Amino acid sequence: MSKRVLITxxxxxxxxxxxxxxxxxxxxxxxxDNLITGDLANIEHLFKLEQxxxxxxxxxxxxxxxxxxxxxxxxxxxxxxxxxxxxxIQTLKVGSLGTHNLLGLAKEKNARILxxxxxxxxxxxxxxxxxxxxxxxxxxxGPRGVYDEAxxxxxxxxxxxxxxxxxxxxxxxxxNTYGPRxxxxxxxxxxxxxxxxxxxxxxxxxxxxxQTRSFCYVDDQVEGIYRLLMSDYALPVNIGNPDEITxxxxxxxxxxxxxxxxxxxxxxxxxDDPMQRKPDISKAKEILNWEATTSRQEGMKKTYDYFxxxxxxxxxxxxxxxxxKHIVK
Numbered sequence: 393m394s395k396r397v398l399i400t401x402x403x404x405x406x407x408x409x410x411x412x413x414x415x416x417x418x419x420x421x422x423x424x425d426n427l428i429t430g431d432l433a434n435i436e437h438l439f440k441l442e443q444x445x446x447x448x449x450x451x452x453x454x455x456x457x458x459x460x461x462x463x464x465x466x467x468x469x470x471x472x473x474x475x476x477x478x479x480x481i482q483t484l485k486v487g488s489l490g491t492h493n494l495l496g497l498a499k500e501k502n503a504r505i506l507x508x509x510x511x512x513x514x515x516x517x518x519x520x521x522x523x524x525x526x527x528x529x530x531x532x533x534g535p536r537g538v539y540d541e542a543x544x545x546x547x548x549x550x551x552x553x554x555x556x557x558x559x560x561x562x563x564x565x566x567x568n569t570y571g572p573r574x575x576x577x578x579x580x581x582x583x584x585x586x587x588x589x590x591x592x593x594x595x596x597x598x599x600x601x602x603q604t605r606s607f608c609y610v611d612d613q614v615e616g617i618y619r620l621l622m623s624d625y626a627l628p629v630n631i632g633n634p635d636e637i638t639x640x641x642x643x644x645x646x647x648x649x650x651x652x653x654x655x656x657x658x659x660x661x662x663x664d665d666p667m668q669r670k671p672d673i674s675k676a677k678e679i680l681n682w683e684a685t686t687s688r689q690e691g692m693k694k695t696y697d698y699f700x701x702x703x704x705x706x707x708x709x710x711x712x713x714x715x716x717k718h719i720v721k
Contacts, residue, residue, distance in 0.1 A: 394418060394419060394420045394443070395418075395419050395420070395462040395463065396419065396420040396421075396422065396459065396460055396461055396462050396463075397414050397419045397420070397421055397422070397461070397462060397463040397464070397465065398422045398423075398424065398457055398461050398463070398464045398465070398497075398503075399411055399414070399421060399422070399423050399424070399464075399465045399467060400424045400425070400451050400464075400465070400466050400467055400468035400490070400494065401424075401425055401430060401466075401467035401468035401469065401508075402421075402423025402424060402425045402430070402435060402446065402467075403423065403425040403427060403430030403431055403432055403434050403435050403446075404425065404429060404430040404431075404434070404467060404468075404471075405434070405471075405569075405571075405573050405574050405575070405610070406467055406471075406508070406566070406569065406610065406613065406614070407423070407425065407430065407434075407465075407467040407468075408430075408434035408435050408573055409571070409573070409610050409611075409614050410465060410467065410614055410617065411423055411435055411438060411444070412438075413614050413618060415438065415441065415443055415444060417618075419443070419463075420443045420444075420445075421438075421443060421444050421445070422444075422445045422446075422447070422457055422461075423435060423438075423444065423445070423446045423447070424446075424447045424449050424451060424455070424468070425446075425448065425449075425468065426448060426449060426450040426451075426468075427448060428470070428479065428482065429470050429471075429472075429475050429575070429578075431573075431575070434573050450490075451466075451468050451486065451490040451493055451494060452482075452485040452486055452489040452490045452493070453493075454493060455493045455494060455497050456497075457497065457501075460501065461497070461498075461501040461503040462503055462504070463503055463504050463505070463506070463621060464494055464497065464498050464501075464503050464504070464505040464506070465505075465506045465508070465617075465621065466490070466491060466494045466505065466506070466507050466508060466546075467508045468486050468490055469483065469486045469487060469490075469508070469539075469542070469543075470482070470483050470486075470539070471510070471539075472575075472578035472580045473536070473539075473578075473580070473662070474577070474578050475578060476536075476538055476539040477535055477536075477538075480535075480538040481538075483538045483539055483542055484538050484541070484542045486542070487539075487541075487542025487543055487545055487546045488542060488545050488546070488549075491507065491545075491546045491549055491550065492549060495549065495550065495553045495559065495561075498553075498559055498560075498561075499553065499557055499559055503560075504560035504561070504562070504621065505550075505559065505560070505561055505562070506561075506562040506563070506564060506617065506620065506621045507546055507547070507550045507561065507562070507563050507564070508564055508566060508617075509543050509546060509547050509563050509564060509565045509566065509628060510539075510540075510543050510565060510566050511565055511566065511567040511568070511630070511632065511669055511671065512536070512539055512540045512543060512666075513528055513530070513540060513543050513544050513547065513565065514526060514528040514529070514530075514666075515528045515529040515530030515531065515540060515666065516529050516530075516665070516666045516667060516668075517529055517666065517668060517669070520668050520670060521634060521636075521670040521671060521672040522630065522669075522670065522671060522672060523630075523672040523674070523675075524565065524627065524628050524629065524630055524672075524675055528544075530544070534663055535662075535663055536663070536665075547563055547628060550563055551563075551626075554626050560626075561626055562620050562621055562623070562625070562626065562629075563626075563627065563628040563629070564616070564617050564620050564628070564629055564631050565628050565629065565630045565631065565632075565671075566613065566617075566631055566632065567606055567608055567630065567631065567632025567633070567669065567670075567671045568580070568581070568582075568605050568606060568607050568608065568632065568669065569607070569608045569609075569610055569613045569632070570582040570583075570607050570608070570609065570610065570691065570692075570695055571609055571610030571611070571691065571694065571695050571698075572610070572694070572695060572698035572699075573610075573698075574695070576590075576699065581605060581607075581639060581642065582607065582692075582695065584596065585642070585643060585646045586646070586695065586696060586699050587699075588654070589646055589647070589649075589650040589652060589654065589696075590650075590699060590700070592652065592654070593654065594654045594655045594656065594657045595643045595646060595647065595654055595655075595656050595657070596657055596658075596659055597639055597640055597643050597656055597657070597658050597659070598639075598658075598659050598660065598661045598662060598665065599639070599658070599660070599661035599665070600640070600658065601638055601639050601640025601641075601643065601656070601658065602638055602639075602640065602667075603638065603639050603661070603665070603666070603667045603668065604636045604637060604638050604639070604667070604668050604669060604670065605636070605637065605639060605642070605669050606632055606633050606634055606635055606636045606637075606669060606670045606671060607633060607635070607637075607688055607691070608631070608632045608633035608684050609633070609684065609686035609688075609690075609691030609694075609695075611686060612633065612684040612685060612686050613631055613632075615682065616629075616631035616676060616680065616682045616684075617631060619680040619681070619682050620676075620680055623679060623680055625679050625680075629675050629676055629679065629680070630671040630672060630673055630675065630676060631671070631673070631676055631682070632670075632671035632673065632684070633671075633684035633686075633688075634670055634671055634672070634673055634684075635684075635687075635688060636669075636670045637688070640656070643656045644656070645688075645689075645692070646692075649692055649693065649696055650696065
């Protein structure tokens with residue numbers, strides 16, 4: 393009998409790629425998404441498959457899945473600044489109430505659960521590169537705190553379930569990831585730059601461009617997540633590509649990639665925007681025998697080609713998301 397996995401946030405960027413991977417591995421996949429930030433277009437190719445079921449559901453409400461579950465992957469959460477700044481309360485709720493509900497479901501089903509955390513738990517780090525034993529430098533009451541603290545709480549309650557109930561838990565700290573199915577203009581660097589390039593606009597760099605990021609292609613990220621789920625390691629593990637670049641230099645790479653003559657324009661740096669972001673992946677190498685293998689040049693070409701191939705209607709849909717009906721005041 394096939395193993396069965398539940399993936400929350402299934403219609404999102406990473407969630408949809410994880411659905412693909414587990415289908416490929418022979419699993420029966422149950423996807424859940426309330427479609428606040430996700431898009432059914434990301435998983436519509438799976439609807440014809442007998443191995444795939446989908447529920448439009450908000451995991452901050454009680455979650456019931458009939459039948460056995462072997463694994464749960466909790467990826468339901470806004471993940472970009474534009475998203476979580478527009479729906480801050482929902483962001484906090486999915487990290488707290490949603491995680492609590494899914495941990496309870498994992499306990500009921502005797503399933504192993506992997507929680508998607510983030511490099512944002514490190515805040516604006518004072519340690520570089522960031523190791524898993526660094527506790528972070530986070531502003532709990534700043535605008536980004538709704539996401540950062542949701543993820544930090546998520547890790548805490550996950551470890552509490554592991555220690556108190558003996559639940560099999562895994563925690564992945566995801567560093568900047570990119571690839572096909574991202575939503576343009578969601579506030580993250582790569583989709584913002586690609587969206588501007590496709591529209592022939594100048595590229596916007598916040599700050600002086602000296603801040604750094606390390607970008608991991610989605611296929612590498614999914615491989616790391618899969619290996620972590622199948623491992624015996626319960627503490628957090630960084631999964632990301634340590635190939636670091638300044639945002640200013642990256643903007644020039646985008647202009648070269650797109651073959652356009654845009655300029656780079658500079659604007660004020662947002663509050664609490666991290667100045668450095670680079671994972672120490674020693675633990676992933678040692679425990680999972682994992683490291684990223686896709687170069688930034690190769691991954692960016694695949695990503696740009698994907699967006700170039702979308703129709704104007706698809707591009708518009710990727711750039712615009714209506715949050716008005718989801719905002720809790």
